[in-house]
Every structure is written in C-alpha cells, then in structure tokens.
Amino acid sequence: MKKVGIADTTFARYDMGAAAIDELKKNASVKIERYTVPGIKDLPVASKKLIEEKECDIVMALGMPGPEDIDKQCAYEASLGIIAAQLLTSKHIIEVFVYEDEVETEKRLAWLADRRAREHAQNVIKLLFKPEELKREAGMGEREGFEDVGPLKP
Numbered sequence: 001m002k003k004v005g006i007a008d009t010t011f012a013r014y015d016m017g018a019a020a021i022d023e024l025k026k027n028a029s030v031k032i033e034r035y036t037v038p039g040i041k042d043l044p045v046a047s048k049k050l051i052e053e054k055e056c057d058i059v060m061a062l063g064m065p066g067p068e069d070i071d072k073q074c075a076y077e078a079s080l081g082i083i084a085a086q087l088l089t090s091k092h093i094i095e096v097f098v099y100e101d102e103v104e105t106e107k108r109l110a111w112l113a114d115r116r117a118r119e120h121a122q123n124v125i126k127l128l129f130k131p132e133e134l135k136r137e138a139g140m141g142e143r144e145g146f147e148d149v150g151p152l153k154p
Contacts, residue, residue, distance in 0.1 A: 005050030005059035012064035044081025116145035
C-alpha cells in the first residue's frame with residue numbers, strides 16, 4: 001500500500017492537512033502519515049523525514065504564508081528547501097501554499113485553502129496511481145484552488 005506524508009504547520013489559519021487527508025481517504029486506498037511543525041520553513045525537513053524515516057512515497061507540504069514581505073521571503077526559502085528535499089530523496093513533495101493576501105475575505109481564504117488542499121490531494125492520487133491522466137491534462141491551464149484558465153489557442 002502506498003504511503004502519503006502530510007506535512008503542515010501550526011502557523012496556517014486553516015487545517016489544510018485535515019482537508020487533504022479527507023480527500024485522500026475518500027478517493028484512494030493509502031496509508032497516511034502526518035507531521036505538523038510550527039512554521040513554513042520547517043516543512044522541508046518535515047517532508048524529508050516523512051520520506052526517509054516514515055517511508056512515504058510522496059509528501060504534501062501545506063502552508064499558509066502571511067501577507068507581509070517577510071512572510072513571502074520565508075515562503076520562498078521554504079520552497080527552495082522543499083525543492084532540495086525532493087532532489088535529495090528523489091520523491092515528489094507537492095508544495096501547497098495559500099498566501100493570506102490571495103483573496104479579500106477570510107471566508108474566501110478558508111474556501112481557497114480547502115479547495116487547493118483537496119485539488120492537490122487529487123494530484124497526489126494521479127501521481128501515485130493514474131499518471132496517464134496527468135499527461136492528458138498537460139497544457140490545459142488547470143489551476144488548484146481557483147478556476148482553470150484553459151489552454152492557449154494557436
């Protein structure tokens with residue numbers, strides 16, 4: 001049985017880990033290992049530990065950077081760490097970040113966090129079990145969270 005790691009943070013204002021786990025459980029037969037850390041810059045090592053110590057086949061790294069410049073800098077640094085962890089482990093770590101200033105209201109922010117976590121959980125299922133679906137979706141302008149924009153027409 002495939003094992004999916006969920007790395008999330010206490011800094012996030014929405015429990016995206018729970019949303020991702022719910023979506024995975026509804027749509028696939030996988031084991032889930034969750035590791036919650038304080039902040040977004042802790043996600044790279046949490047993801048790497050899930051792969052190396054808990055033997056996860058893939059990890060979702062979920063975080064919610066705040067609206068300030070320093071928050072965006074921390075998110076950038078976390079992204080670089082996540083990329084490094086992927087290269088060191090040769091495993092996918094799906095970065096699922098929702099920036100607090102992506103939308104205008106808290107209600108919309110909660111909606112976006114839930115939807116993006118769930119749509120990326122679907123991508124995890126495709127990576128693990130249905131890679132041919134991802135090939136069919138190549139170049140289609142799909143977006144996680146917001147509405148898809150569609151492909152460009154020649």
